[in-house]
Amino acid sequence: MPHRLKQPQKAYSKHYVLGLGYHGFHRINYLEWGNAENFNNQETLLCVHGLTRNARDFDYFAGKLCDRYRIICPDVVGRGDSDHLLDDESYNYLQYNSDMNALIGRIGSKDLNWIGTSMGGIIGMVLASVSQSPIKRLVINDIGPEVSRDALMSIAEYIGKSNEFGSRGEVEDYLRKIYPEFAPMSDEDWAHMAKYSCKRTEHGTYKMKVDPRVGDAFIDSISYFNVDMWEIWEKITCPVLVLRGKESSFLSEETAQKMLACGPETTVVEFENTGHTPTLRNDEQVNVISDWLNQN
Numbered sequence: 001m002p003h004r005l006k007q008p009q010k011a012y013s014k015h016y017v018l019g020l021g022y023h024g025f026h027r028i029n030y031l032e033w034g035n036a037e038n039f040n041n042q043e044t045l046l047c048v049h050g051l052t053r054n055a056r057d058f059d060y061f062a063g064k065l066c067d068r069y070r071i072i073c074p075d076v077v078g079r080g081d082s083d084h085l086l087d088d089e090s091y092n093y094l095q096y097n098s099d100m101n102a103l104i105g106r107i108g109s110k111d112l113n114w115i116g117t118s119m120g121g122i123i124g125m126v127l128a129s130v131s132q133s134p135i136k137r138l139v140i141n142d143i144g145p146e147v148s149r150d151a152l153m154s155i156a157e158y159i160g161k162s163n164e165f166g167s168r169g170e171v172e173d174y175l176r177k178i179y180p181e182f183a184p185m186s187d188e189d190w191a192h193m194a195k196y197s198c199k200r201t202e203h204g205t206y207k208m209k210v211d212p213r214v215g216d217a218f219i220d221s222i223s224y225f226n227v228d229m230w231e232i233w234e235k236i237t238c239p240v241l242v243l244r245g246k247e248s249s250f251l252s253e254e255t256a257q258k259m260l261a262c263g264p265e266t267t268v269v270e271f272e273n274t275g276h277t278p279t280l281r282n283d284e285q286v287n288v289i290s291d292w293l294n295q296n
Contacts, residue, residue: 011035012062017106019077019099021090028099029081030074031055032107033066043293044070044112048100048120050277051218052159052210054080056196057117061280065290069113074103076119078211080196091217096123104134113293117141117277118250122229129235137296138264139241139289142248142277144255145229145263151250151276152222160215164205171198171206181249181275184282236264239296241289245274267292 012033018025034042045065047058055073062071075082077099078091085091100123104112114135116124121140128135158178165171172194179185185193198206242259244251256268269288271278278285 012066014081015106016082017103019095019102021077021085021095021098023086023090026077026083026085028074028077028083028103029055030072030103031062033062033071033073034069035067039070042068042070044072044107044109045115046100046104046107046109046112047071047073047115048117048123049073049076049079050118050120051155052079052208052214053117054196054209056080057193058115058280059192059196060282061115061286061289064283064286070107070109072103072107074100078214080209084211085213088213088216088220091211091214092221093123093126097126100127110134111136113137113139115139115141115289116143117280118143125229125232125236128238128240129232133238136238137241137293138236138238139243139292141243141280142245142251144242144251144259145227145233146252146255146258147227147250148252149222149224149226152218152227154249156215156219156222159218160210160212162208164201164203164207165198166205168194168198168206171208181245181247182277182279183245183271183274184285185279186281189279189281230262233259233263238264240264240266241292241296242266242268243278243285243288244268244270245276245278246270246272247275248277250276 012031016027016029019028049057055075058073078084111134114124121143124138128138172190175193199209200206244256260266
């Protein structure tokens with residue numbers, strides 16, 4: 001049986017950097033994993049979460065690899081412990097890309113490896129496609145240059161619509177309901193996710209650590225057509241590892257095969273009994289990334 005997630009024993013530290021948007025500056029929270037004394041001799045992994053998630057999704061992954069890498073895990077603005085923006089229109093990829101550029105400048109890495117889950121993978125693809133990109137190796141987790149409108153509408157059914165909860169157990173039940181494709185997930189994994197996905201209010205209830213306006217912006221962005229980023233994909237020049245859940249509703253087998261046939265040098269690895277997304281919470285999934293980084 002794969003080793004399951006436990007409370008991380010290896011040290012991380014909390015930091016923030018200021019991003020700049022239309023209405024002024026905002027704080028972007030990030031975790032830095034590893035031993036600072038070794039950072040000058042280690043490569044950097046920048047790990048960016050999915051649309052409604054946060055930096056703590058990478059706890060297991062970072063705990064496994066932080067003895068070999070400097071690992072940076074941000075909360076994208078509007079999520080986790082980062083600031084909320086003043087209006088829903090500010091939650092867009094132009095802002096996310098700008099914020100990640102500010103973070104890259106803060107950590108001072110001339111080049112880095114990008115690990116992006118879903119939305120984090122989209123941000124990574126865009127940043128890797130532009131000239132003088134600092135991304136030298138790109139790992140994208142269950143997302144590609146084409147996403148169906150039906151997949152986007154499945155998120156629109158729940159994003160930004162959660163109410164307050166009476167207990168952390170109710171939060172866990174809610175997460176199990178809206179993320180049925182997440183794998184692997186043990187009871188301990190779900191409890192860990194619930195703990196870091198919510199905060200207690202002054203009334204003693206619990207609410208999700210996601211600005212509801214993230215949902216408003218996402219729903220407004222859905223058109224009548226599939227997302228098409230093939231032009232961006234073909235501009236990427238660094239090696240790419242694509243992780244795919246075999247039962248994914250977001251990254252189809254057809255799209256994955258097309259990614260192998262055009263664009264950058266690409267490796268695709270699929271995981272059985274997994275949908276959207278592989279959660280990087282067991283040794284099998286972590287080792288796939290670790291081995292690929294060693295070989296590329």
